[in-house]
Amino acid sequence: MSAALLIDFGSTYTKLRAVDLGRRRVIGAGQGPSTVSSDIRVGMKAALADLERRCGGLPQFRHRLASSSAAGGLRMVTVGLVRELTAEAARQAALGAGARLVGTFAYRLTAADLERIAQLRPDIVLLAGGTDGGNTEVVLHNAAALAASTLECPVIYAGNREAADEARARLGGRLLACTENVMPEFNVLNIEPARAAIRRVFIERIVHAKGIDRAAAEFDAVLMPTPAAVLEGAQLLADGLPGTRGLGELLVVDPGGATTDVHSVAAGEPAPGVVPQGLPEPRVKRTVEGDLGMRHNAAAIVAAAGLEAIARDARLDAARAAALLAQVSADVGRLPASAEEIAFDQALARAAVKIAVRRHCGTCEIVHTATGPVSVQRGKDLTRVATVIGTGGALVSSRDPAAVLRMALADPQDPFALRPRAPRLLLDREYLLYACGLLQNVEPQAALELALGNLAELDPEIAHERTRHA
Amino acid sequence: MSGRMRTIVTGVIGSDTHIVGNRILAMALEKAGHKVVALGALTPAADFVRAAVETRADAILVSSLYGQGELDCRGFRDLCVEAGLEDILLYVGGNLVVGKRSWEETAQTYLEMGFDRVAPPGIRSEAVIEWLGRDFAARERGQRRADP
Numbered sequence: 001m002s003a004a005l006l007i008d009f010g011s012t013y014t015k016l017r018a019v020d021l022g023r024r025r026v027i028g029a030g031q032g033p034s035t036v037s038s039d040i041r042v043g044m045k046a047a048l049a050d051l052e053r054r055c056g057g058l059p060q061f062r063h064r065l066a067s068s069s070a071a072g073g074l075r076m077v078t079v080g081l082v083r084e085l086t087a088e089a090a091r092q093a094a095l096g097a098g099a100r101l102v103g104t105f106a107y108r109l110t111a112a113d114l115e116r117i118a119q120l121r122p123d124i125v126l127l128a129g130g131t132d133g134g135n136t137e138v139v140l141h142n143a144a145a146l147a148a149s150t151l152e153c154p155v156i157y158a159g160n161r162e163a164a165d166e167a168r169a170r171l172g173g174r175l176l177a178c179t180e181n182v183m184p185e186f187n188v189l190n191i192e193p194a195r196a197a198i199r200r201v202f203i204e205r206i207v208h209a210k211g212i213d214r215a216a217a218e219f220d221a222v223l224m225p226t227p228a229a230v231l232e233g234a235q236l237l238a239d240g241l242p243g244t245r246g247l248g249e250l251l252v253v254d255p256g257g258a259t260t261d262v263h264s265v266a267a268g269e270p271a272p273g274v275v276p277q278g279l280p281e282p283r284v285k286r287t288v289e290g291d292l293g294m295r296h297n298a299a300a301i302v303a304a305a306g307l308e309a310i311a312r313d314a315r316l317d318a319a320r321a322a323a324l325l326a327q328v329s330a331d332v333g334r335l336p337a338s339a340e341e342i343a344f345d346q347a348l349a350r351a352a353v354k355i356a357v358r359r360h361c362g363t364c365e366i367v368h369t370a371t372g373p374v375s376v377q378r379g380k381d382l383t384r385v386a387t388v389i390g391t392g393g394a395l396v397s398s399r400d401p402a403a404v405l406r407m408a409l410a411d412p413q414d415p416f417a418l419r420p421r422a423p424r425l426l427l428d429r430e431y432l433l434y435a436c437g438l439l440q441n442v443e444p445q446a447a448l449e450l451a452l453g454n455l456a457e458l459d460p461e462i463a464h465e466r467t468r469h470a
Numbered sequence: 471m472s473g474r475m476r477t478i479v480t481g482v483i484g485s486d487t488h489i490v491g492n493r494i495l496a497m498a499l500e501k502a503g504h505k506v507v508a509l510g511a512l513t514p515a516a517d518f519v520r521a522a523v524e525t526r527a528d529a530i531l532v533s534s535l536y537g538q539g540e541l542d543c544r545g546f547r548d549l550c551v552e553a554g555l556e557d558i559l560l561y562v563g564g565n566l567v568v569g570k571r572s573w574e575e576t577a578q579t580y581l582e583m584g585f586d587r588v589a590p591p592g593i594r595s596e597a598v599i600e601w602l603g604r605d606f607a608a609r610e611r612g613q614r615r616a617d618p
Contacts, residue, residue: 082520133477133505134525186507186525275512367512369485370536376512
């Protein structure tokens, strides 16, 4: 048997998936604690022992690939010039690289900004600013300011090409990579080179800096941060490979303990006659809602959705919902046990998905002009997305994951949010998206077929309705 | 500096969808050797300024054809000053005359708002390009703009 081991060094658990490459199936899963803060090998050994126990022995692995979100994830700070332009492009590049974005800055960095950046303890700073041939003063000011600061982390430069040589001179040894501009022309997004540079620095520097490579005897390579692996898995599933069709345009929703991630692989272009406004968005887009987390940020979900609404959705009275909220906020490791706790968690997940997807998708607005009404679109139009996939513990452990995922769909009460109208709903029950994102680097065909074969269809009734309408 | 390619930001301001004239102008400017950042129709004033900051533009050319240009352009120079572009060359043109006001009165209103040149309706792109050439030359001599 030809097998692969896919490892996720997570923030709470070290998770393993063993897959049979020939038969395209999961052999088993194993889990251990995350021990990166002491010695990462301890958690890895425990996870391997767990896997061995569940599989009744371990096969010889042809590939052993890892992703990591341990030790705080890949902490990044981005710096750009205009907030809506190069600063936003830099933000998109960092998110697409799977970073945990801890700060975004625009215009000239002040002494207070630099102090704040040092406090944020980023692993990498991405410095952008100016289109090619455009503004050079601000990005050079910021390069000098970063060079003179107490900050120790490496800097990646992805700003105005014209200022690159001078920026290199100013940054000296702090500059680890100089890559193409994230916005070479006004309103043209070019985030792939910066993403690739971030990933290279992650592999070459950060994996070591965080002590993940202490477990190097147990794996061949740590390829990327875990969110990037999920994003790459999603892209493979959407696009397919020559000879194997993918699922087409899709959206992935991951309500986690601290954040809710949404990934889309879709062009999102405006319908005919609709005028696009603002920065074009990447086809492969990731957003992270740092205020929407099932445990660490449960109070923020309740604040955003309203306690009454959460209570109503969970069929609880408001006082009881408030008490349950206090309980999960105080004990973030808590898993729901009673019927009330389960209902409350379900309502939290539903609210998190609804708000996160609404923020991820674009909006359409009617502007009244002298020549009549015109539809103006900001962000991506995801109404025609064919598939919505749910992943992560909150969904997998939910008794009714379809009811959570349905919150991602378009709502007649909110017609200007461009959310999916009639997609299939799939559940990543085996937590395989990250594994496929890793595996595709070495065995793309096996990765794709594994992902396609292991997503569970939810809501077959809706699927039936959709076929009838189509 | 005289041989440097100049960057010009242009678009149609406000809730105005009339893009054709602005496109023709943009094409002519490119043919004349300028780098053009075309923002298209329905462009808010702040977007002109943001684009000019990021691209280090030398001039902003604002089009307005639907009769509400005066409202849309109020405070435009202030926005530029706010963004550190106090000296950027600002032109406005299109259908700026509304009602029974004379062209002179209308032009004066826009000049007072801080625009450097106000183009009458039906102006040819060659005339705008000539203005730009003379004004850029004047800038290099340290003047704000060339004589009218």
